[in-house]
Amino acid sequence: MPNGQEDPAVSGQDDAGARTLFDKLWDAHIVREESADTPAVLYIDLHLVHEVTSPQGFDTLRARGLPVRRPDRTLATLDHSTPTTPPDANGERHYFTPQAKSQVQQLERNCDEFGVRLEGWGSQQRGIVHVMGPEIGATQPGMTVVCGDSHTATHGAFGALAFGIGTTEVGYVLATQCLLQRKPKTLRITVDGRLGQGVGAKDLILHIIRTIGVNGGTGHVIEYAGEAIEALSMEQRMTVCNMSIEAGARAGMIAPDQKTLDYLRGRPLAPRGEAFEAAAERWLALRTDPGAEFDREVRLHADDIAPTLTWGIDPGMSVPVTGTVPAGGAPGTDRALGYMGLEGGQALLGHAVDIVFVGSCTNGRISDLREVASVLQGRQVAAHTRMLVVPGSEAVRRQAEAEGLHEVFLAAGAEWREPGCSMCLAMNGDLVPPGKTAVSTSNRNFEGRQGPGARTLLASPLTAAACAVAGKVVDPRDFLPAPAPKREAA
Amino acid sequence: MDAFTTLTGQVLVLPEENIDTDQIIPARFLTATSFEGMGDHAFADWRYDREGQAVPGCVLNEPRAAQSPILVAGRNFGCGSSREHAPRALLGFGFRVVISSEIADIFRGNSQNVGLLPVVLPEAVHTRLLAMDGEELTVDLEACEVRTPGGERHAFEIDGFARYCLLNGMDRLDFLLAQDQTITRYEERHERQDSAAAG
Numbered sequence: 001m002p003n004g005q006e007d008p009a010v011s012g013q014d015d016a017g018a019r020t021l022f023d024k025l026w027d028a029h030i031v032r033e034e035s036a037d038t039p040a041v042l043y044i045d046l047h048l049v050h051e052v053t054s055p056q057g058f059d060t061l062r063a064r065g066l067p068v069r070r071p072d073r074t075l076a077t078l079d080h081s082t083p084t085t086p087p088d089a090n091g092e093r094h095y096f097t098p099q100a101k102s103q104v105q106q107l108e109r110n111c112d113e114f115g116v117r118l119e120g121w122g123s124q125q126r127g128i129v130h131v132m133g134p135e136i137g138a139t140q141p142g143m144t145v146v147c148g149d150s151h152t153a154t155h156g157a158f159g160a161l162a163f164g165i166g167t168t169e170v171g172y173v174l175a176t177q178c179l180l181q182r183k184p185k186t187l188r189i190t191v192d193g194r195l196g197q198g199v200g201a202k203d204l205i206l207h208i209i210r211t212i213g214v215n216g217g218t219g220h221v222i223e224y225a226g227e228a229i230e231a232l233s234m235e236q237r238m239t240v241c242n243m244s245i246e247a248g249a250r251a252g253m254i255a256p257d258q259k260t261l262d263y264l265r266g267r268p269l270a271p272r273g274e275a276f277e278a279a280a281e282r283w284l285a286l287r288t289d290p291g292a293e294f295d296r297e298v299r300l301h302a303d304d305i306a307p308t309l310t311w312g313i314d315p316g317m318s319v320p321v322t323g324t325v326p327a328g329g330a331p332g333t334d335r336a337l338g339y340m341g342l343e344g345g346q347a348l349l350g351h352a353v354d355i356v357f358v359g360s361c362t363n364g365r366i367s368d369l370r371e372v373a374s375v376l377q378g379r380q381v382a383a384h385t386r387m388l389v390v391p392g393s394e395a396v397r398r399q400a401e402a403e404g405l406h407e408v409f410l411a412a413g414a415e416w417r418e419p420g421c422s423m424c425l426a427m428n429g430d431l432v433p434p435g436k437t438a439v440s441t442s443n444r445n446f447e448g449r450q451g452p453g454a455r456t457l458l459a460s461p462l463t464a465a466a467c468a469v470a471g472k473v474v475d476p477r478d479f480l481p482a483p484a485p486k487r488e489a490a
Numbered sequence: 491m492d493a494f495t496t497l498t499g500q501v502l503v504l505p506e507e508n509i510d511t512d513q514i515i516p517a518r519f520l521t522a523t524s525f526e527g528m529g530d531h532a533f534a535d536w537r538y539d540r541e542g543q544a545v546p547g548c549v550l551n552e553p554r555a556a557q558s559p560i561l562v563a564g565r566n567f568g569c570g571s572s573r574e575h576a577p578r579a580l581l582g583f584g585f586r587v588v589i590s591s592e593i594a595d596i597f598r599g600n601s602q603n604v605g606l607l608p609v610v611l612p613e614a615v616h617t618r619l620l621a622m623d624g625e626e627l628t629v630d631l632e633a634c635e636v637r638t639p640g641g642e643r644h645a646f647e648i649d650g651f652a653r654y655c656l657l658n659g660m661d662r663l664d665f666l667l668a669q670d671q672t673i674t675r676y677e678e679r680h681e682r683q684d685s686a687a688a689g
Contacts (some may be wrong), residue, residue, distance in 0.1 A: 056524060149572060150596060167575075180647060426517060
């Protein structure tokens with residue numbers, strides 16, 4: 001690339017014509033243009049790191065005697081392998097395996113050696129990487145964000161280009177702050193109308209995945225748009241973008257707007273004062289220009305979306321809560337029905353639930369916990385059902401405890417845990433036992449995802465809470481409105 | 491990374507669609523801090539029951555599985571998690587090539603980075619290959635084609651740079667490190683713009 005070439009994102013859009021949000025971010029991060037022979041060299045503004053996918057990346061640096069190029073653009077946390085039970089009286093944490101403990105210690109050593117900021121044990125900001133980043137204002141509109149984690153798309157809710165990478169690429173970004181990338185295609189999903197009562201962001205994204213398929217977004221970056229998307233809160237937008245990968249898309253994004261600015265103002269790592277106002281102006285200009293073209297467009301209506309649960313073994317196998325699972329006959333369907341212990345054509349309503357898991361980078365934020373508490377308030381988790389509530393971060397935990405939500409959970413008979421990924425991928429010892437059915441607010445219902453033989457129904461926090469109370473699959477709309485909190489005075 | 495040029499070998503077929511990376515390598519094996527021995531755990535929950543006994547009838551437990559360098563799998567192979575442990579486990583198990591009609595984005599990129607060749611073929615060809623369990627195929631990366639013993643030749647497309655890296659066993663990090671000055675210029679330009687905008 002010639003020296004001093006103007007950055008199209010900054011010099012104005014007239015020459016390039018109408019551009020999408022994605023185009024603007026892509027153009028602004030090109031270090032070296034792609035050609036027939038080589039992919040683009042793409043600059044990464046924020047590299048998030050956790051203990052599971054980073055050790056071999058740091059080893060690459062060590063083997064070559066390289067430093068981390070930009071420790072100031074690198075931020076690490078502990079989330080996947082960490083226990084969610086509190087330390088014992090001696091302050092000792094009980095890891096699931098010695099290997100889990102040594103993996104955590106390895107990241108502590110790596111961050112120390114390479115000068116990377118780690119929100120580790122004892123940090124008031126530690127959390128699931130995709131909950132923490134936005135919370136502390138590290139995630140900002142217009143950024144490129146990567147992490148060795150496929151749910152990195154979460155950060156796209158801020159109008160960032162955010163996607164998951166492998167461990168070899170973690171090493172590349174540590175060493176050079178860059179990645180080699182071919183430009184993906186663009187897909188706009190427009191959702192008209194407003195979601196109904198009791199229908200949430202999780203139902204919306206499960207509906208989208210079912211509609212376009214688990215491979216519907218392959219090769220594409222999704223931009224979510226339309227009235228229903230604009231009406232979502234930032235936390236709800238994160239839920240939607242988070243699961244883009246479950247439709248095959250590495251990244252999903254939403255244009256920054258006033259809600260984005262309101263969320264970011266005052267966050268520890270967000271710009272302050274005049275710098276914030278200047279940044280805000282640039283951020284709002286990122287939205288897709290009128291007339292900009294996408295490679296593909298999909299249009300949906302919010303009226304068609306009901307509370308939705310998965311019944312099978314991929315996130316596209318879902319039905320409205322009042323629906324029936326497919327009849328058997330196809331090999332994929334039969335395998336799923338068999339694994340899940342379901343009869344082809346049966347209703348989902350009334351299906352017994354052994355475990356309810358509330359948490360994860362999809363639905364472990366404060367608004368999710370408030371929804372759950374609104375259902376559990378004054379009610380009990382069914383006797384045969386175990387319920388785990390795992391906050392997404394230390395900040396979520398503090399806020400929930402300040403609002404007394406944990407007391408609602410505990411009074412209802414649920415467990416209130418320490419922050420982490422927990423039962424979403426069950427590598428820290430929080431497992432669904434073989435053959436048991438769990439309703440989970442997490443993101444994947446793959447065979448064995450929540451433990452060998454575990455059967456997962458993905459659902460919204462509201463649905464999960466209602467199912468916990470009933471001990472079976474129920475329609476969360478029957479649990480609205482929540483009982484008035486001042487009932488004790490009566 | 492080992493170079494890949496041309497390989498002739500036996501095919502192992504896993505016809506299931508949407509085989510996700512949690513199947514290829516369950517999360518409980520991800521606490522390792524090296525990729526050593528990852529192949530032992532490839533498809534662990536398909537190969538072994540909960541007592542650790544080999545599942546009878548699982549094709550991956552047949553002796554020929556470890557001698558089959560070419561995996562032909564159902565559509566949308568490798569979906570789900572970005573764990574590089576998945577292609578590493580397949581390599582460790584003995585596969586060098588994965589063929590499907592569709593391969594998930596992150597898995598495909600990870601495979602190319604670690605020396606597992608992902609090959610995407612049109613659905614009609616893929617359907618024929620799904621019926622070739624135990625037979626021999628030649629995968630030629632120089633010619634970008636898959637050849638059957640019967641003389642069929644099926645061309646496949648692969649990104650030119652990925653092909654170059656695989657053919658030469660080249661680590662992309664060397665290419666990126668060679669961009670150092672360009673990266674520095676980019677950083678200087680952008681940090682100037684950011685401070686100008688903030689000022």
